[in-house]
Amino acid sequence: MFSWRSEVRPGVWVAFTNAAAGNLALHVGDDPEAVRRRRGRLADAAGLGSSGFRFMNQVHGNTVVLAENDAPEEAPTADALVSTGEPLAVMVADCVPVVLVGDRAHGAGPVLAVVHAGRPGLAAGVVPAAAARMRALGATGLSAWIGPSICGRCYEVPEGMRADVAAIVPDAWCTTAQGTPGLDLPAGVRSQLSDEGVTVEYSGGCTREDEDLYSYRRNQHTGRFAGLAWTTAPAAAAVAG
Incomplete structure (x- = not known):
C-alpha cells in the first residue's frame, strides 16, 4: 500500500502510496464508490478511522488553501493544502x-x-507559495519530503517548453536519456525548496521507471497515487491565515 512511510517527527507521519493501494482519484473514469472505499482503507491503514484524508481538485495552478476541520467533505480547487x-x-x-x-x-x-x-505549478511557484502560507500560520523549521515523480531522464518536452520553464526555474533544465530536451521537475522543486530555506529529508524515484507506481507518461489510462501527511496527536484547531 505504501511505497514509503515514516514517522518524521513525534506523532507526525509522511507517506506515499503505490499501485497496491489502488487508484485514489475520482477524475480518471474509475467507479467513485470503489475510489471512496480505497480512500477509506487508506485512512484505516494510517490510523485515522472515519476522519480520512483531505483531497483537492488539482488544476496545475498555484492556489494554496487552508484545510479547515469544519468542511471535511468539500474538496477545494487548489494545488496545495495546508493545515x-x-x-x-x-x-x-x-x-x-x-x-x-x-x-x-x-x-x-x-x-x-x-x-x-507539475510543470505548470512549478513554473507558477506553487511550492514557495505553500511554504509562505505555512509560515503565515507560524511554522518554523520547515522540512520537505519529495515523493516519486517522473525524472529528467524520462521527461521529454519540446525545446521551447524547456526554455520557458528553465527561464523561471533554471535547475529544471535537462537532457533526457535519449539526448532530447527534457525537464527535471524534482530538481526544480529541490531548488525552490532550497531557496526557501526548507530542508529536503527524502526524495523518491521515477514513476515512469517503477511499474509499482502510476505513470501518465507510461500509460495515459492510469490511476493516481498519493502523498500524505497526518498526525496521530489530537488535531489542533485551524488558524486563519
Missing part, C-alpha cells in the same frame, strides 16, 4: 508530490502541507 492538524493528501501520476512539515511555537502542534508540483 494545523487535518490529514492531507495530494494525488499524482508523474507530477511531483511534495509534503512539508513545520513546527509552531510553545507546543502548538505541527503545520502540514501537501503540494502538487
Whole structure:
C-alpha cells in the first residue's frame, strides 16, 4: 500500500502510496464508490478511522488553501493544502508530490502541507507559495519530503517548453536519456525548496521507471497515487491565515 512511510517527527507521519493501494482519484473514469472505499482503507491503514484524508481538485495552478476541520467533505480547487492538524493528501501520476512539515511555537502542534508540483505549478511557484502560507500560520523549521515523480531522464518536452520553464526555474533544465530536451521537475522543486530555506529529508524515484507506481507518461489510462501527511496527536484547531 505504501511505497514509503515514516514517522518524521513525534506523532507526525509522511507517506506515499503505490499501485497496491489502488487508484485514489475520482477524475480518471474509475467507479467513485470503489475510489471512496480505497480512500477509506487508506485512512484505516494510517490510523485515522472515519476522519480520512483531505483531497483537492488539482488544476496545475498555484492556489494554496487552508484545510479547515469544519468542511471535511468539500474538496477545494487548489494545488496545495495546508493545515494545523487535518490529514492531507495530494494525488499524482508523474507530477511531483511534495509534503512539508513545520513546527509552531510553545507546543502548538505541527503545520502540514501537501503540494502538487507539475510543470505548470512549478513554473507558477506553487511550492514557495505553500511554504509562505505555512509560515503565515507560524511554522518554523520547515522540512520537505519529495515523493516519486517522473525524472529528467524520462521527461521529454519540446525545446521551447524547456526554455520557458528553465527561464523561471533554471535547475529544471535537462537532457533526457535519449539526448532530447527534457525537464527535471524534482530538481526544480529541490531548488525552490532550497531557496526557501526548507530542508529536503527524502526524495523518491521515477514513476515512469517503477511499474509499482502510476505513470501518465507510461500509460495515459492510469490511476493516481498519493502523498500524505497526518498526525496521530489530537488535531489542533485551524488558524486563519
